[in-house]
Amino acid sequence: AKGLIDIRDLVKEGSDHNQDRIPFRLQTQAAGHAVRANYLYAGVADVYAETGDASLLRALKAIWNDVTYRKMYITGATGALYDGASPDGSRSHSSIQLVHQAYGRPYQLPNITAYNESCAITGLILWNWRMLAITGQARYADLIELAYYNGLLSTISLDGKKFFYTNPLGRVDELPFELRWSRWREPYISCFCCPPNTVRTIAEITAYAYSISDEGLWINLYGGNELNTYLADGSPLRLKQQTDYPWEGMINIILEDTPQKEFSV
Ligand SMILES: [Zn+2]
Structure with missing residues (x-):
């Protein structure tokens, strides 16, 4: 290239x-x-x-x-x-x-x-x-x-x-x-x-929904989904977005399985 x-x-x-x-x-x-x-x-x-x-x-x-x-x-x-x-x-x-x-x-x-x-x-x-x-x-x-x-x-x-x-x-x-x-x-x-x-x-929209960096998790797109992933240090993270976005603006983010240490969302 x-x-x-x-x-x-x-x-x-x-x-x-x-x-x-x-x-x-x-x-x-x-x-x-x-x-x-x-x-x-x-x-x-x-x-x-x-x-x-x-x-x-x-x-x-x-x-x-x-x-x-x-x-x-x-x-x-x-x-x-x-x-x-x-x-x-x-x-x-x-x-x-x-x-x-x-x-x-x-x-x-x-x-x-x-x-x-x-x-x-x-x-x-x-x-x-x-x-x-x-x-x-x-x-x-x-x-x-x-x-x-x-x-x-x-x-x-x-x-x-x-x-x-x-x-x-x-x-x-x-x-x-x-x-x-x-x-x-x-x-x-x-x-x-x-x-x-x-x-x-x-x-492919799921590939754009989140990013991960050393600081934690970045939510790029809102939309109903479940995320099952690992942070940069390998600790598991599971969360759920409950929403009718883009038709409704209310978004609930439910953290289900989180690392023991502090991290940013
Ligand atoms: Zn074309």
């Missing part, structure tokens, strides 16, 4: 579309195809975890601020724009560089025509999971929760049979033009990435 970051930095005439217009370590803004972007940022966070290369974390934190405060919907969805051109232009007018399902300019977040591919929501979760692991900061767990419960869950119908590919924030009955993708959940999507990615990520 480190080699891949270095290779992409050698691209001479890259574009915003693939996040290779400038070397990764110089980037401070999210640009281009949001699925590729979020997966790239997740991969870069993995490389930081292995290497401790501070220049990677510096870029990730700057991009995270740009995404979180300027380019993300209230649902955790990203990649607002269907199509366009790299907003800062290209070298030649005859070869305008396209962007597609792309991060736009700050606050360029249309509701009715939002692209917001479902896989970009999964990508945001994957990226923030890694940011949480390498920094221990709650802001990243908050985004995991936001995207899981507001962005990802709504991509699938309650009966589990229909899926959104794009995730607009609102819908009007008639548009004066036709969009490329359905504005409704569909049982079959020819771009077949989203349905399996969504169900896989929902099935």
